[in-house]
Amino acid sequence: MFTLCGILVSRQNLNALNKAFEELKLEIFGSKEVIIHSVDIRKWRGPFSVLSDEVLRVNFFDGIERILSKKDSYVIVSCTILKEQLSKFCVRGEEDDVYGLSLAYLIERSIFCVDNKKNDELPNISIIVDRRGKNEDKKLLNYYNRLRNHGTKWVTSDRLKSRISSFGFKNKKDNIIGLQIADLIAYPVTIHLFQPKRKNPSYEVIKHNIFQDNGVLLGQKVIPH
16 A cells, blocks of 8 residues: 655745744754654664653644644545555556656546636645656656646646646655645554544544545545545
């Protein structure tokens, strides 16, 4: 199972989220430069070794819950791919491009979300992606450029170009809070889909921010469906 998760957030709300996380990082770690990374948190690895202290651990997770539970401060779009099932429907090699397939879905649903805005002037989307490596980033950029040229099943090339103002990569060390929030959210979303009966309080905190349109859940896709 592979999950790619993104958040849509206005510049104003992004600044507020960044400030809230910096305050939490200072309180728990004594530095706002700590990079929130889900797998390191779960393993109490690196700077998160301090979470072995129960008081700090409770304060840390309470702080995250307080920040991420705010409704309307961000919108979640995610795509989970069942790799083994997908391979049965793809020609050889296509099943390996799960990142590109997921990205196409996230871009498409992000445009749907922006188009739902009631403003006279629709906002543009600036996409920031976590760097994975030189070859992986080049492959993903090529995939994105093909999307710009051809569009998706539901979004034309012209519509995509008019909505997306920029596409770029950032390293984890750049301390981009949007990327860190997306990383935090991906794990509970995956657990919810993989083990829906498992107790999953983190998912309960963030589920109300998953993109919906007229009550239809559009921000949590599973491929193949």
